[in-house]
Amino acid sequence: MTSQAPGLWPPSGPEVVFLLLGAVAVGTALLVVTTRQLVHAALWLVVCFGALAGGYLVLTAEFVAWVQVLIYVGAVVVLLLFGIMLTRAPIGPSAGLDSGNRWAAALVAVATAAVLVTVVVTGFRTAYAPLHPGQGAAEPLGASVFRIWVLPFEALSVLLLAALIGAIVLSRTDIRGRE
Amino acid sequence: MTAVVALIVLLPFAAAVAGLLATRLGTRTERMAYRRAAWFAIAPGAASAALTVWLAVALAHGTGVSEGRFWSELLPGRVEGTLTVVETGSVPISLTLRADGLSVLAGILVVVVALAVQVYSVGYMRDEPRYPSYSAFVSLFTSAMLLVVYAGDLIVLYVGWEIMGLCSYLLIGHWWEDRANSRAAVKAFLVTRLGDVGFLFGIFVLGAAAGGFRIDDVLRADIPRGTLVAATLLLLAGVAGKSAQVPLQTWLPDAMAGPTPISALIHAATMVAAGIFVVARLYPAFLAAPPTLDVLGVVAAVGMLGAALAALAQDDLKRVLAYSTISQLAYMAAALAAGSDRAAMFHLVSHGAFKALLFLCAGLVIHHVGSNLISHMGGLRTALPVTFWTMTIGFAALAGLPPASGFFSKDAVISAIEHGTGPAQPFVYASALLTVGVTGAYAARAWLRTFFGPARIEPLPEPPPGVAHVFDGREAPPSMLWPAGVLAVPALLLGLAGPAAGVEVEWGPAAVSLAVALLGAGIVYALWRAAPEQDPARLLGPFRAPCERAFHVDAVYAALVVRPVLRLARGVVRADARVVDGAVRGSGRATLGLSGLVRLAQNGNAQLYVTGLLAGLVLIAVAAVVLT
Amino acid sequence: MHVVYPVVVSALLFSIGVYGVLARRNAILVLMSVELMLNAVNLNLVAFDVWLRDRLHGGQVLTLFVIVIAAAEVGLGLAIVLAVFRTRRTVDVDRLRALAEVVRAPDPGRPDGEGAS
Structure with a gap:
């Protein structure tokens, strides 16, 4: 796997693309957690997820990329927007989106980043993965899911059902908890 | 025989237990409890007294080991019995009782005075709601004192010694409602306790050095002189505390806050004499430690004169007697220091008799007048004829006038001091002679001020507790007069038994001391004749105030x-x-x-x-x- | 493709998510930050799957599962946020202090009824 690994610099073509997409993802993620407008945060999240989907494509995981676009961009963000709407959040810039915990949070986050980056760079400096397109296509993935991972898949469907019911119960005001 | 000794000790103890627990059992009225308590108090005491007399007779006919002590000719017999030996791991404690001449001599004094006081108390405490506990404590005290007297082991002796201290505390504070009384009780307890610490350690030193606490073993043991001096000096602390000697004498005058019979029994005749008795009991050990005897002599010399002077200035009749007790106890101590336990014990017994008599008479006077103060008395000779005569005998004995017992015993003491040795002997002798004069003076003063002169009866409207009872202008009931009368007999005649006990009167010193005593009494009489209204204590001049305050020892x-x-x-x-x-x-x-x-x-x-x-x-x- | 690139991007995304979770006051923004963290994990899974050439495609399948679970979680999370909003009229997480002790010095800046229940 690391036999004929080329050097880190200069990056190859896919790597350049991935780095650009990664930069977009990180940048938009930063915007998500720093913006002063709720709706903008949700929209920047779309961009971030999109960039990540692009990254998955570069990594030859095309099925995951499409699922990412479908579920995250299509469903999750829409749900979040609904949430923003239903909680009557203000449209436009609002001041109080950050709590007083902000500086401690920044400190912890930077420390986390430092530790993680240090560790992964130390650990995977020489790791190289040659890319073979078609590896993550729908067919091999589907075969894998329904042959090998079918039991977790079914369990997951039950989980989804439970989540569905739970969400309904939680959102309906006419179902009271047992006092 | 040992059983008899044990019975003598245990009978009053049983009386105390019964008196504390059983007087109100099934009785409906206070009167019944009072009567039952009186029976509990007197009957065992009388039995104990009878047994003691029987024991004395038995010892007189007994043929025991002659130890060369002074009682060997008179009471040669000797009884000793050990109940059990308590192993302590190091020095064993033997529960031993012993009776010999010395024990019986002191034992007779204790039971007779205790019996007299119990009978007297029946009248004196007639209206006292706490009479049952009072009489039970007196019984307990009697038992403890007898235990001291008959103890054959130092630890057993110490047990009785401490119980006596406890009873003294309880009885001084009998009228604890008055703050001063409970303070006096605490003071007596603490001061004697201070001495008892030394006493206990003295016992330990002796016991450790002798390898046992049995008195015979201790006396026979070959103890190094340094150890012996240390042990006897420690014992001396306890003796000074119990017998109210300098420097621990301050508790005794305050102890007069207790009922007068208690003052007679505990704080004049018996308990305070226990210190002297213990020294006599361990006398061979003291004789082997001359420094201790020197200390004892100096202490006694200071104590006898100081206390006598203080007695001369007191206005409270009981305090006069209290200071005189300190002074007389100092005489005994001085006799011991001079090397004559015979004289000391003789004076102890005669003093026990006449001082108990004096206190009982003082109780009669106080009972009558309703006040303790001499300045409230006067002219009582006609109102209280019996009291007058008995108390006159007592004062004569105190002053050492023949033929009262005090004359003989004091003469024995003074001649013993005269023959004494040691560096302090001249000082002690001078002090003793001076004290004889002062004793005559204060005895005469108290006698004159109480029974002669104008009547100054001012009955107090509301007698405070601890002082008096209802004033009725008549003499006390027979139950109070009889004990005083009975005690007057030995107070008067005991001295005549002196030659029988081997105490010969030395007429030279006797004449000197008699002359000194008469001189002191004469001065007071002259002053009193000059102005019967005024206190003859004024002869002290500027020293009167310090004397009245006992030289400010308390303040110091x-x-x-x-x-x-x-x-x-x-x-x-x-x-x-x-x-x-x-x-x-x-x-x-x-x-x-x-x-x-x-x-x-x-x-x-x-x-x-x-x-x-x-x-x-x-x-x-x-x-x-x-x-x- | 060097593995270190996706892994570093993933680490940065995760840290940004941590910051969001800790610093954002609005519950929906906190949920978004959680999504960021989940996506960072997904990126890791995919990268390692590609690197290790797993024949069972464990990494990518797990990514799919995580996406599904994330969808369920967002659904439930939003339902909870809405329930909280209905009862408390706010979705600010630092005002939801029912965890604290009831007896507390009065906080004038806090709306009534908060934390006292």
């Missing part, structure tokens, strides 16, 4: 001991409250404060919690990365 002790101790105690209390409690409370408060600080973080903000959680996680990760 208060300044030197009491106040520093109180200050120290307050300091300890404050240190306890501030430092010890403060540390405890402070640690509690500090914990609360710290937890309050920690609590600030627990404000319900989940984000804060997660922040802390993740920060900790990062730290652990860093530690894991760095340290591995």
Whole structure:
């Protein structure tokens, strides 16, 4: 796997693309957690997820990329927007989106980043993965899911059902908890 | 025979138990309880007295080991029995009772005076609601004193010694409602306790050196002289405490706060004599330690004169007698110091008789007048004829006038002192002679001021507790007169038994001391004749005030001991409250404060919690990365 | 493709998510930050799957599962947020202090009824 690994610099073509997409993802993620407008945060999240989907494509995981676009961009963000709407959040810039915990949070986050980056760079400096397109296509993935991972898949469907019911119960005001 | 000795000791003890527990059992009225308590008090005491007399007769005919002590010719017999030996791991304690001449001599004094006092108390405490406990304590005291007298082991002796102290405390504070009485009780208890510490350690030193506490073993043991001096000096502390000798004499005058019969029994005739008795009991040990005897002599010389002078200036009749007790006890101590236990014991017995008599008579007078103060008395000769005559005998014995017993015993003491040796002997002898004169003076003063001169009866409207009873203008009931009359017999005649006991009158010193005593009495009489209204104590001139206050010893002790101790105690209390409690409370408060600080973080903000959680996680990760 | 690139991007995304979770006051923004963290994990899974050439495609399948679970989680999370909003009229997480002790110094800046229940 690391036999004929080329050097880190200069990056190859896919790597350049991935780095650009990664930069977009990180940048938009930063915007998500720093913006002063709720709706903008949700929209920047779309961009971030999109960039990540692009990254998955570069990594030859095309099925995951499409699922990412479908579920995250299509469903999750829409749900979040609904949430923003239903909680009557203000449209436009609002001041109080950050709590007083902000500086401690920044400190912890930077420390986390430092530790993680240090560790992964130390650990995977020489790791190289040659890319073979078609590896993550729908067919091999589907075969894998329904042959090998079918039991977790079914369990997951039950989980989804439970989540569905739970969400309904939680959102309906006419179902009271047992006092 | 040992059983008889045990019975003599145990009968009053059983009386005490019965008196404490059974007097109100099934009785409906106070009257019945009172009567039953009186029976409990008197019957066992009488039985004990009878047994003691029987024991004395038996010992007189007994043929025991002759030890060369002074009683060997008169009472040669000797009984000793050991109940059991308590192994302590080092020095064994034997529960031993012994009876010999010395024991019986003191034992007779104790049972007779105790019986007289019990009978007297029946009348004196007639209207006293706590009479049952009072009489039970007197019985307990009698038992304890007899235990001291008949103890064959130093630890057994010490047990009786301490019970006596306890009874003394309880009875001084009998009228504890008055603050002064309970204070006097506490004072007596603490002061004697101070001496008892030394006493106990003296016993330990003797026991450890002799390898046993049995008195015979201790006396026969070959103890190094240094050890012996240390042990006897320690014992002397206890003797000074119990017998109210300098420097621990201050408790006795205050102990007169107790009922007068108690003063007669405990604080004049018996308990205070226990110190002298113990020295006589262990006399061979003391004889082998001359420095101790020198100390004893100096102490006695100072005590006898000082107390006599104080007695001359007192206005309280009972305090006069109290100081005279200190003075007379000092005579006995001086005789012991001069080397004559025979004279000391002779004076002990005769003093026990006449001083008990004096106290009982004083009780009669106080009972009649309703006041303790001599200045309230006067002219009682006609009102109280029986009391007058008995008390006259008592005062004569006290002053040492023939033919009363005091003349003979005091003569024995003074001639013993005269023949004494030791560096302090001249000083002691001078002091003793001077004291004879002062004794005559204060005896004459008290006698004249009480029974002669104009009547100054001013019955107090409301007698305070501890002082008096209802004034009725008549002489006391027979139950009070009889004991005084009975005690007057030995007080008057005991001296004549002196030659039988081997005490020969030395007429030379006797004449000198008689002359001195008469001189003292004569001066007082002259002063009194000049102005019967005034106190003859004025002859003391400027020394009167210090004498009345007993040379301010109490004030000095208060300044030197009491106040520093109180200050120290307050300091300890404050240190306890501030430092010890403060540390405890402070640690509690500090914990609360710290937890309050920690609590600030627990404000319900989940984000804060997660922040802390993740920060900790990062730290652990860093530690894991760095340290591995 | 060097594995270190996606992994570093993933680490940065995760840290940004951590910051969001800790610093954002609005519950919906906190949920978004959680999604960021989940996506960082997904990126890791995919990268390692490609690197290790797993024949069972464990990494990518797990990514799919995580996406599904994330969808369920967002659904439930939003339902909870809405329930909280209905009862408390706010979705600010630092005002939801029912975890704290009831007895507390009065906080004038806090709306009544908060934390006292």
